[in-house]
Structures are given as C-alpha cells and as structure tokens.
Amino acid sequence: MEHYFTENTEVEHNIKEMQFEMNDEKFSFLTDNAVFSKTRVDFGSELLIKTVLREETKPDSILDVGCGYGPIGITLARFYFDAIVCMCDINNRAIDLAHDNIKKNNIKNAETINSNIYGNIKGKYELIVTNPPIRAGKKVVHEILVGSKEHLKRDGRIYAVIQKKQGAETAKKKLEEVFGNCEVVEKKAGFWMLRSYNG
C-alpha cells in the first residue's frame, strides 16, 4: 500500500483544487491522491501558520520540512514576502504539486527541493517549520527535529506542530536535549506548537 510519505507513488491521480484563507489573504491549492490532507488544510498546519505569523515579524529565510502540496511554505511566503522560502519533501507527487501551487498563487520567493529529510538541503535558515510525518515513524520525526540544529542560523527558531497523543511530549524532550530549550507556544485541540531557539 502506498502512503503519503513514500518517495514515489503509483496511485491514480485525482487532482482537485481547494480554497484556503488566512488573515484575509486567499490561496488556491491543487491536491491529489496520496498526498497528506488532500481535502482541506490540516488543522495542525493551520495552527502552525497562525502561530508563526503571530510570533515572527520578519524572518529572512524559512525552510518547510515535509511541505506536502505546500500550504505552510506558500502561506508564509505570501506574508513574509522578503524572506527566501525553501519547501522540501520526499514525495515526488507532493513536490510537483507544491511547485505548481507556488506558481498558481503567484509566489516569487519560494522554491521546492525533493529531499529525504535534510539530505539535499545545503543552506541555513532563520526559521524551520514542520508538521512532521508522524506516520513515517518516530525515527524520521526525531531526525527532522535533531537535524534542524545543523540547518538553523545562529538565533534561528524551529516550530513543530505535533498532537499530544502522537508524541508531542517526547518531541519536546528531544528538542530540549538538542537546543537546551523548548517552549510550548500554543496548545489547541490536542495539538502542541513547539518552539526551540538556536542560541
């Protein structure tokens, strides 16, 4: 069986368009079978976007790890139009959609990279944002959290959204181990928004 987190997918296409609104800005996203949350923007992703917009004024660079069809990276790129936004995913279908959605939403400051976790990521970023692939397993999720330190600039921040029942407490401990700090900056409907600072 193919899952949304696999590298390639043989599942039949069923491309659909959905509308999304954030702080009066309108977005239109193409989605497909075998990508995460294909009928609506995931609650956790929406919470992550809202929290980052509330907490961050003017980041210069953002990496969206496990971008799927692109709702987090594209929305943040629209609001932080001076930032360079990089969106990566292991799933080719998701990356193709994210690429098309960047164009569809007339975003000029975002790019996509096919990457297994940070495998093809070269630079360092002021922000790393992730709604991590829980279904890919704890090892992958923790590699995303631990590896973020190498890809954050000095004073950069990682934001990760995880449900309490899907390991938010363990993820918080992991981030504390790596960064020496981790705050829960928002909690809603069982979702925790974790933030660590790369001091």
Ligand SMILES: C[S@@+](CC[C@H](N)C(=O)[O-])C[C@H]1O[C@@H](n2cnc3c(N)ncnc32)[C@H](O)[C@@H]1O
């Ligand atoms: C929970 S989904 C979030 C998708 C998207 N950010 C959103 O908000 O809809 C996690 C994403 O991580 C991707 N993923 C799974 N394993 C990965 C890996 N090893 N490296 C990079 N991305 C991965 C999946 O393909 C999926 O798109």
